[in-house]
Amino acid sequence: xxxxxxxxxxxxxxxxxxILTGSALTIGLGPHFRHPPSEPGPPGxxxxxxxxxxxxxxxxxxxADQQTKIEPILADAAAKIQALHRTEVEQGSxxxxxxxxxxxxxxxxxxxxxxxxxETEREKMFMGxxxxxxxxxxGKPPPPPxxxxxxxxxxxxxxxxxxxP
Numbered sequence: 001x002x003x004x005x006x007x008x009x010x011x012x013x014x015x016x017x018x019i020l021t022g023s024a025l026t027i028g029l030g031p032h033f034r035h036p037p038s039e040p041g042p043p044g045x046x047x048x049x050x051x052x053x054x055x056x057x058x059x060x061x062x063x064a065d066q067q068t069k070i071e072p073i074l075a076d077a078a079a080k081i082q083a084l085h086r087t088e089v090e091q092g093s094x095x096x097x098x099x100x101x102x103x104x105x106x107x108x109x110x111x112x113x114x115x116x117x118x119e120t121e122r123e124k125m126f127m128g129x130x131x132x133x134x135x136x137x138x139g140k141p142p143p144p145p146x147x148x149x150x151x152x153x154x155x156x157x158x159x160x161x162x163x164x165p
Contacts, residue, residue, distance in 0.1 A: 044082070045075070045079045045081075045082045048078040049074045049077075052078065053070065053071060053074055056070065056074075089126060092126075093126055100119050104116075
């Protein structure tokens, strides 16, 4: 076999093995990362609890009585996990803001404007991520009126009707 053909043959074999490995991992691990089609998007606390209960029921062969007793434990744990996730995302956001503030001092005015645009895009992405993880019963109270939040301002709507004196 020619010395020029050997490297190409080796690269082809590595490529084919990579495709086969990737396919096998996708087929084997894919179901673990999919959400049920009836509830698209990231799971909230209730969905986490349901998935957890289904897993425990299947693996441990739980009786109906055991499921009834375990359900409140899982609901509490799922709510705590979700709150922890929310706290970590908020702390991560503060770290980004602090780093960007320090970086901004080293940039030109044009670069500072671009960095601010990047920060705004990141905040929108994080807020969208957080909205997927929060639901009506997520235990987080709404911010008080006038409180400063990282949420984008509401979209403009029609002006309110004039009030009569």
